[in-house]
Amino acid sequence: MTGTRPATRIVELPPPWMREHMHEVLAIYGLAMGYDSGIVAGRYGYAIQHTERPGFRAVGAFAQTTAGERLVGFGYGYLVAPGQWWHDQVRAALDRRTAKKWLPGAFEVCELHVLPDHQSQGLGRQLLHALVEVPHPVALLSTPDTDTKAFRLYQADGFVDLARNYHFPGDSRPFAILGARLPLHPRDGSPANPRA
Numbered sequence: 001m002t003g004t005r006p007a008t009r010i011v012e013l014p015p016p017w018m019r020e021h022m023h024e025v026l027a028i029y030g031l032a033m034g035y036d037s038g039i040v041a042g043r044y045g046y047a048i049q050h051t052e053r054p055g056f057r058a059v060g061a062f063a064q065t066t067a068g069e070r071l072v073g074f075g076y077g078y079l080v081a082p083g084q085w086w087h088d089q090v091r092a093a094l095d096r097r098t099a100k101k102w103l104p105g106a107f108e109v110c111e112l113h114v115l116p117d118h119q120s121q122g123l124g125r126q127l128l129h130a131l132v133e134v135p136h137p138v139a140l141l142s143t144p145d146t147d148t149k150a151f152r153l154y155q156a157d158g159f160v161d162l163a164r165n166y167h168f169p170g171d172s173r174p175f176a177i178l179g180a181r182l183p184l185h186p187r188d189g190s191p192a193n194p195r196a
């Protein structure tokens, strides 16, 4: 793996900035996930609502390009709470003891995406670590239950299985639900994390 390109910076993105730039942010989501424009457009309203949730935090990676500085990756999350769709799905997926141990006060890593031509250069890991610099005991997320870059990153950096092969309503793909105690410590002590 090569190093991060020069002049890339990771910064916090305040909620008003996210709302103002949500189309640009979601374009990265669409390209990273390979989703068509209909799926991306359908995400807009939810993503705007997410920026208003308690504990919302977003981070972005800006790279120097010939056209100037450009957002090439982002992540965001918020505090989970009963009544939120994802929280209630996860609570149903976990046994009572696991749910009680992991859900209260958890920070959900809701989105983490890097543009395809900027992937595998350390940005995703930097974004993940910057994102979970939060005063909460654990981070939770769900990711397609298959061997992806995302799954490898989460496993390498301390996320453990809470549930596997879980089917969210309306999505035919199996998902893994993963959790990590915070602060996050990469297992491999990768230099991509400046605090490792």
Ligand SMILES: CC(C)(COP(=O)(O)OP(=O)(O)OC[C@H]1O[C@@H](n2cnc3c(N)ncnc32)[C@H](O)[C@@H]1OP(=O)(O)O)[C@@H](O)C(=O)NCCC(=O)NCCS
Pocket (backbone or CB within 6 Å): 001, 032, 033, 112, 113, 114, 115, 118, 119, 120, 121, 122, 123, 124, 125, 126, 142, 143, 144, 148, 149, 150, 151, 152, 153, 156, 188, 190, 192
């Ligand atoms: C997942 C994602 C955010 C990771 O960001 P990234 O910048 O590509 O990843 P990094 O370069 O920081 O690498 C972090 C880890 O990811 C995994 N990874 C990255 N590139 C990889 C590749 N080409 N092959 C296998 N694993 C890879 C490795 O575990 C790597 O750790 P290592 O360098 O110690 O081996 C990014 O690849 C992405 O946007 N993927 C598509 C969207 C997606 O799946 N988002 C997550 C949804 S849950």
